[in-house]
Amino acid sequence: MLLSSRVLDRPTVGYLKRQISNIGYSKQEHEILWREEKLSKARNDCMDLLQKHDVSSYLLSKFYPRELRDMFLVVKAFNSNLAKIALGSSIESNQFTKLKFGFWQEQLDRCERDISSSPNSTLPRNMGEPVVTLARECLRKGIKLNFDNLRQMITSYQHFCTDEGVRGFKDTYSICSFGEGVFSQINYTLRDALFSPKFPETSRFSLELMDCIGKERLENLLNDIYAHLGQSTAIASFLLGSRYYATSRSQVLLPADSIAKQNISQEEILRFLQSEDSSQQIDEKVRELVFDVATVANDHLLSARIKFNDLKSEIHNLVDKEGSLELKLGWEQLNHGVPDAMFLPMMNGLPTVCFLEKLEKYDFDIRNPNLSIKDWRLAWKTYRSYSNRVI
Structure with a gap:
């Protein structure tokens, strides 16, 4: 019983990491570090997707200016995700396929609403989809994104599936x-x-x-x-x-x-x-x-x-x-x-x-x-x- 109490009294690994991470950083600096980590992960996820499913686009991305390369990754990764839904449509119900396309439609709508209401705001913490996360940051930096073109892509893939x-x-x-x-x-x-x-x-x-x-x-x-x-x-x-x-x-x-x-x-x-x-x-x-x-x-x-x-x-x-x-x-x-x-x-x-x-x-x-x-x-x-x- 005594041993058990001692074990329970010890701080958890997660608690220690949080305490260490809090040393010497302000709340604003923590927010910046979190955002950069989130964007880096989103960028790497999009690049990994292209390396796996669209190698030629991964190669073409290297010719884009560094400050605009993220938008290229966004558009190409978005297309790869839609293509994966279309390829899997034959083994899934029409309703399930429709829900998947609906998810991307909702993600676009949310991203457009978010950037319209607060263009210079920080990255929302509940925006987890890598493509949308990266798109949101591109828009914040002033890179133009035509949402109508992306919606047309969804419509075309949906028409293809049916x-x-x-x-x-x-x-x-x-x-x-x-x-x-x-x-x-x-x-x-x-x-x-x-x-x-x-x-x-x-x-x-x-x-x-x-x-x-x-x-x-x-x-x-x-x-x-x-x-x-x-x-x-x-x-x-x-x-x-x-x-x-x-x-x-x-x-x-x-x-x-x-x-x-x-x-x-x-x-x-x-x-x-x-x-x-x-x-x-x-x-x-x-x-x-x-x-x-x-x-x-x-x-x-x-x-x-x-x-x-x-x-x-x-x-x-x-x-x-x-x-x-x-x-x-x-x-x-x-x-x-x-x-x-x-x-x-x-x-x-x-x-x-x-x-x-x-x-x-x-x-x-x-x-x-x-x-x-x-x-x-x-x-x-x-x-x-x-x-x-x-x-």
Whole structure:
């Protein structure tokens, strides 16, 4: 009994840690330490998510200015979380899937309300979701975040889960529509963040350019480029994931009109994707089918490149005709005449470029295991793209 009392009288480890942590720190300093620890954990969680599910985005994040990199992590991690819900929708009830999307909708609403009511307030202690925690801090620093774009992404994924994810895509236009609702929205959101006025080193030239007379054509070109790249990314994503959907969900998400064009049934394609063996005739038809779909993705890439060349010319024309002396001096210092704030979102199309090149290399054999292997060339391509301003 005496021993038991002595043990109970001893302070707990948690109590000792709290006492030690309180030595020499004010309440305000404790709040700062807690916030930095919380943000560091949220940042690391988002990076870990990308390293596991979206390696190419983890690589692309390194090209963003340090002060704006967190917003890139927010947008990409947000998309990864939504994609995980969509991938798991076939083994979960519709109601449960709806609840998961509803959770993210509520998180966005809460974050927007919080920053609107008290933009300079400290980080709320009950905001635990890493993506939202990091987004809240980005907003506090003055980085722009278009919540409407993020809500559109939720809507597009929800529609996919209840429609194309169940019945398949009718045509490539349907895939492009999904790409516009998800991947193009990512590009638009990142563009808005990079145009944040509170970070003039990145945004000054672009914002001044947007004040020039005749900026409408420039803005339209930018939006068209981001849209084409987003639609191309969607097509490439479903081509890459076609075998996963066939083996894990017994679904064919290749467009129905392209399948009908090759005079082949979805059942034949499903068996083809689920096995290693097939007749030469089926193999040739599937390759033709994949070629037709990949051609649409490549056409969007070509359109983006053409408009990108037009964008370079338009920037030069605006600077030459309408720009101030300061703007002209700024243009001369740009990398190949295009500012980072406009170009960085375009780099999201590089993984699609790599995939389509590999697909052509392996003669459009969608079952080739090399297609899903991480491409070591992506690091070199991203550096080359950023340095030379090519997509």
